[in-house]
Amino acid sequence: MWANSLLSLLPLAVFAFARDRDHKVKEQLVAPPRGWTLHGPAPLDHLVKLRIALPQSNFPALEDHLYQISDPSHERYGQHLSNEQIEELVAPCPESVDAVNEWLASHGIEGDDVGRSPAGDWLTIKIPVSLAEEMLDTKYHVWKHIGGEYLVRTTSYSLPKTVFDHVELIQPTTIFGTFRKLKSTIHSISKTPTEDTSQNAAPVASATGVTVDASCNSTITITCLKQLYNAVDFTPSADNTIAVTGYLEQFANRADLQTFFEDQVPAAAAVHSTYTLISVNGGTDPQNGSLAGVEANLDTQFAFGLTFPAASTFYSTAGSPPFIPDIGTPTDSNEPYTEWLDFVLSQKTPSVISTSYGDDEQTVPLNFAQRVCQGFAQLGAKGVSLTFSSGDGGVGDGDPDPATQECITNDGTNSTRFIPGFPASCPFVTAVGGTVFIPEIAVPFSGGGFSNYFSRPSYQDAAVEGFLKGLPKGTYAGLFNPNGRGIPDVATQSDFFKVFIEGEAFSVGGTSASSPTFAGFVALLNDARFKKGLPALGFLNPLLYSRAVGGFNDITVGNNPGCGTEGFNATKGWDAVTGLGTPNFAKLLDLVS
Template identity: 30%
Template sequence: MSTDSVTTSMSVPELTPSIFCADASQFFAEKKYILNILGGHLIQFFWLVVKWCIENGSLLSRPLEYAQQKNYSKDRACAAILAVTMARAQPLLLLLLALIATALAGRRVTLENVHHVPEGWSATQKRDGGDAPLTLTIALKQRNMEKLDLILTQVSDPTSPQYGRYLTREQVIDLVAPTSDSILQVTQWLRSQGASPTDIHLHESKDFIDVTLSHSAAERMLETTFVSYIHTTGRRAVKAANSYSVPHEISSLIDFVSGFRLPNMKWRKSFEKMGMTHASPLLHPRARESLPNDNSPAVIYVNALDGIASATILPRCKDGQVTTNAQQLCGEDDNDADVTISGFHVTAVELRGEKKIEYDIPVTKAKCSPCENNSTACTQSNSRNNLPSGTVYCSVYLPGLTNYLPTYLLVTSQFSDDSQSVVGNASALSFSTSTFVTPKNLFELYNVPANLRVTNPASTQSVAEFLGQYYDPADLKKFFRLMGLPDTSDLVTVIGPNNVTNPGGEATLDIEYIMGLAVGSPTTFWSLPGLYQGQEPFLQWITDVLNSANPPLVHSISYGDDENTLSVEYVLRVNAEFKKAGVRGITLLFSSGDNGVFGGNLFTECTSFTPSFPASSPYVTAVGATLFSTETLPVCAENFAGFEFPCNDVGETTSSTSSGSRISSGGGYSIIFPRPSYQRAAVNNYNQYITDIPTSFYNTTGRVYPDISAIGHNFVVILDEEISPIDGTSASAPVIAGLITLLNDARLNAGKGPLGFLNPWLYGLSSDHFNDIVTGDNSCSELPWVCCDYGFPAKPGYDAVTGLGSPNFAALLKSALSHN
């Protein structure tokens, strides 16, 4: 039979490279006969082999005759041709394989893109430290991650027979650690790059390797360049100037290389010493607008406390100019050379009932000083209005205000010639003072027995502190004394550095309130310096926790970064570490952020929302913030017979700069993680309330956070032995952490295990286990105050700004004790 007759009867078209490759590729892909290494390139080579065989002999007739006899389809015929060709061309194929091996040996794979530079960092002219050692961390790929997911679901779901049956550290290592061959191959690669055996350290978990190399050796190994950066705080770190890569044969064994990211230095809090010299309060819109063409004073910010407020004013001379002399306001270089400012007249107007409080404040009672970059608000004002850095601002105190009532200010300057300035109208800004928060009123608010104490030494907890945040034990002792609590400061274990002479607001808040809520719990202050010539403190912290044989059961962390600034590889691996914490019965609580829907960005306009990680992780519990208010129902914003509806009961509303808080509770929809099953029903219910938000602003199918909330405004903290009011979701997180420690204590005393990963339990509870927050939204940022047209509103049930609500401890305790 001729080739022509076969071709006609089988309708096989003329054999060309494109047709042959398409048919053969499809067949071999379906039958899994072709390795996926080179894809179409390998098929193209086989076509060249076929062509060579055709030119050097009558190869086609026999395979096609055989294919016709067997009634093969066209695809099977192509496969038969290819099989015969491969047999005839075996020497050529061996040569090909050798060439492939040589090519792959020199091929490199880019692992991550790490171009993002967080706010406040700038590159230096040269690399600090020359060719000094640099420590990198290699994240090795783990095994059995699907099985880890299954175990986490079983041990965290109260309806599962495996609930609470956690794994030990050794069991987790045996489950997910890489093979010995993988570890050996990576270690040999590091040795080939100049690392000695003493420079290489395998973590106890066997899934991370630390290696110390010179900068130049590390650059050669990763084919990148390291650049030194300095932060406005003076801290230094190194960062890869571009993407990095590893050999092809190593890329399948590791997730990423760590040690050259710049940490986000933006903390989740707003705190203020009573002296108000470094304020971070509510910024008036005037700080972002040009000054009017008159001599009216401008209210730059208002710090609302408990029945008292501090307003910072930009005074202007009679001719409308500012002054840089804090000893004599005006009267020197202005056109009215003999006229000075003698004082200020402030009118506080309470919107409900139109009550007015008048204040006449002589300049000698105002605290006036040059800005000199010591306040975000005055710095912003100077920048916006092109004012010198030494421009003088004055702080005035306004006592006797009624808590929870929206209030605005009218301010005039009094001149020495008995004239007055134009009225500075601050009606665009309303604020409300609020009760100071202490452990005592948190216990009352959340239905916790007043004298409840931790009695089981196994009920442990921890706060994580990064980037030079420390606490002073003397502050903690004074806090216990002023709050009427027993002094348990001796129960603190410090891991890492702690400079007691330089306490920070974040660390002090965390340690005082987690211990103020869970009195008697052994507490770890887990401190990591991070930064220069080392790995990121966050990754180091979670690996240190998991390497510990007996880590604390509850962790409060007030640290985060924008999802869109992190590589997916990094985020997914950190997420895997969270899963490992969950299967060991460890509870991770993260603050949801203080910048509303803005994340860590300072937008002047809003076209999309920015979710924050790790709060967005499906394997942690994210904590949002509320504040005390009388406007706890939507009806409170309505008019009744020409008057505002009377609302006098004090409850909780969303923490927002638009309602008097110093921060706005973070919350939103992840752009990386899909929605976990445990929250689908709750989010589906919430989605009916947000149909007006353009879907281009957020990922409609993503994981939604926060999960729960607590008060986050006006916390009384003892810092440098002074009272300092502090705001933030980083105040809310240690509150929830302390309450979870109390629940763990009850379970341990009942012979049960700790609660571990909370979310499957929390989302399965009925609404009476929470205080539902139904007013407010997170459309506004913290400083500088900018508001989006859209934000996630608080609504009945779950919402993306306060989660399930704030805790009803008594109901949660009953539920926690009902499960094994």
């Protein structure tokens, strides 16, 4: 214990020991991330799964293609790229492949010891800490988080000069998130009331001009969403696809899905509709009721309930239990987004995929966030629409309680800043914020703000600049990056969702509900396009901010407090609480088909 206490007091510089003359520092943290303390040396036989990113040879060209095929005013709109075309654009140059192969071989790593992504731009090796320290001229330690989790990480690593320019990054090295790398954005959960006192109340008017059952002010169902967003008269077909992702041992339950269908989608219940499981990296599909995940059940029930009879997929991506320093088992693993991306980029993919997980942007190293974001761009180029929850901390960090948010940067300056979420901050995904009640107002926990990593994309310029000009001069000066990518893009209802877990009905809230809801309506739009022989919508944002901007209900009431502030206000036009607003499906249908 004394040794551990002493280690925690030593300055970070102690670990920046003398480097091999042939090595150059590739990445180094200014200070240990806030909330982490040194626990002790990493066991030398502990296995780490290193992912090595080689520079993508021509990503700017892929980005150009993506924007052309996603811009409804461009002649190439909808002409999505094939897997082969995408892989050719992002494949590393032969010089990089050769240099890195030679480096690995010099350490006895070659052939089947190296896993390779479809384009060859990511390499994966599983080696003991002792070898990783030798290869990276570094020292791994066990770090403990204030929340009790442990990680095996280093604060600095180096590469031989011969491969320095041929490797973009290596992880896990300096990535310090909460150990649950993708924390669900579920905000609240409670058992539903045994009696709904609003059932006999008069219907309420929505922004779409249609009436909505009064009960929808306290309980959100499939019927509520279709009424609220003007899709009651649309009949979906089976010629459509949608998927949701599951991480961190979050498992969907088929019996609960059937109970949900019996309650809300009788036609699906009548044919015992269910999802197709796709296992990624060993992900499983246990059907023990006690293993049912709130997140996974919420996502599958509402995404698949909205789109029945579309073909539905649940991606189960294996996670890992926390590393326990007293047990020498190799349990440490990577950020699972990359495992999932490697898999889906090589497959035939559903046209819409929803993800309800995320983390504070600052806990993900910039270069790693950029590479993951580029992977999402590749999916967009294939014609896949990706929706992500915007988060449940308002303008603050992952803590949904504004009163306990610290909002302190982890760059060594300990400055107070708004904390955007990632991957919602990636400009190649559609970030979905939250609303509540009818008429709709912004839900206070709706994640929103501006990225500190990604600059504002051109498709947002007019909308976001209008919002910024409307802010009183000096509002939150220094607390956010006005030139960053704005979050969210759109919003939907995000509270009081009636979800079935182990056969019982619960009320669930969070932007975890918003992402699968919006994804469901995107899938319905694709359905209409497919019936006319049109391609899937693919990467949505250039369309949403241009031709489709008139297809949203503007939300002008509410705010998203955090970091000791009231956050941003919902206002006319785009805002950093609800984005462009909530969908009016009937209008969007006319605009996109």
